[in-house]
Amino acid sequence: AQSVTQLGSHVSVSEGALVLLRCNYSSSVPPYLFWYVQYPNQGLQLLLKYTSAATLVKGINGFEAEFKKSETSFHLTKPSAHMSDAAEYFCAVSRSGGYNKLIFGAGTRLAVHP
Amino acid sequence: SQTIHQWPATLVQPVGSPLSLECTVEGTSNPNLYWYRQAAGRGLQLLFYSVGIGQISSEVPQNLSASRPQDRQFILSSKKLLLSDSGFYLCAWSFLGGSQLAAGRDTQYFGPGTRLTVL
Numbered sequence A: 001a002q003s004v005t006q007l008g009s010h011v012s013v014s015e016g017a018l019v020l021l022r023c024n025y026s027s028s029v030p031p032y033l034f035w036y037v038q039y040p041n042q043g044l045q046l047l048l049k050y051t052s053a054a055t056l057v058k059g060i061n062g063f064e065a066e067f068k069k070s071e072t073s074f075h076l077t078k079p080s081a082h083m084s085d086a087a088e089y090f091c092a093v094s095r096s097g098g099y100n101k102l103i104f105g106a107g108t109r110l111a112v113h114p
Numbered sequence B: 001s002q003t004i005h006q007w008p009a010t011l012v013q014p015v016g017s018p019l020s021l022e023c024t025v026e027g028t029s030n031p032n033l034y035w036y037r038q039a040a041g042r043g044l045q046l047l048f049y050s051v052g053i054g055q056i057s058s059e060v061p062q063n064l065s066a067s068r069p070q071d072r073q074f075i076l077s078s079k080k081l082l083l084s085d086s087g088f089y090l091c092a093w094s095f096l097g098g099s100q101l102a103a104g105r106d107t108q109y110f111g112p113g114t115r116l117t118v119l
Helices: B098-104
Strands: A003-007 A010-014 A019-026 A032-036 A044-050 A056-059 A064-068 A073-078 A085-092 A107-111 B005-009 B010-013 B019-026 B032-037 B044-052 B055-057 B065-071 B073-078 B087-094 B114-118
Touching: A010 A019, A019 A032, A019 A085, A019 A107, A019 B087, A032 A064, A032 A073, A044 A056, A044 A064, A044 A073, A064 B019, A073 B005, B005 B087, B010 B019, B010 B098, B019 B032, B019 B087, B019 B114, B044 B065, B055 B065, B073 B087
Parallel strands: A010 A107, B010 B114
Antiparallel strands: A003 A019, A019 A073, A032 A044, A032 A085, A056 A064, A064 A073, A085 A107, B005 B019, B019 B073, B032 B044, B032 B087, B044 B055, B065 B073, B087 B114
C-alpha cells in the first residue's frame, strides 16, 4: 500500500529565508509524486510533479523538489520565502498515470513572518 | 483550456436535511472525476471516483452517494446529513487516457471547493 508522511504540520520561516517542507513516501511500485498548495478557502493548485523523468523537478512560484529514491523522499524547497507563500502544502503519491488514486499527506501549514 | 466548477461555494444545512453538490468540467471529454473531503485539521480523503457515465466507485462507506449523469458532471448527494459531514468538499478531474494524452494523464486538477457546515 502507498502512503505519504509529511514531517511537521506547521513550519514557520522569515521572509527571505529558505523554505523546506518534508515529504516521505512509501510505495511498492515506482511512484508518481506531487506537491499541491492550498490557500485559505480555495481548492488545491498543482505546484509540481515527479513522473519518473528528471529527479529534480521545478515548479511554479520558484518551488522545486528532488526525488531521492534511496531516502524515499520528495522534499519541497524554495530558496527565498515570500509573504505570499503562506498556505498549506500537500504532498501526494499515486501508482501511475491515467486513472489514478492520489494518496495525500496530512499537509504542512507554512507561515512566513516579516 | 480546461476549467472545473463547483457550486455552491458555501452551504449551511441542518442535520437530517438532504445534500446536493455539483461539479462540472469544461474543455475536455471523458475525464476521470473525483470527490474528496477535507475535514478541519485533516488531510484529504477520497470519497468517490468515476471513470465514465454511471460508473461510480466508493472509497469510504458512509451516508453520501455520488452520481455522474453526464460525461462532465459529477454530483455528491446525501439523503440525511450528519454533523460529521461538515467539511470542505473538493471535486477533481484527470485525463482518462489515450496515448496522445500521456503527458497529462497523471495529474488531478481541483475545483474551488464547497464549504459545508452541518448544524
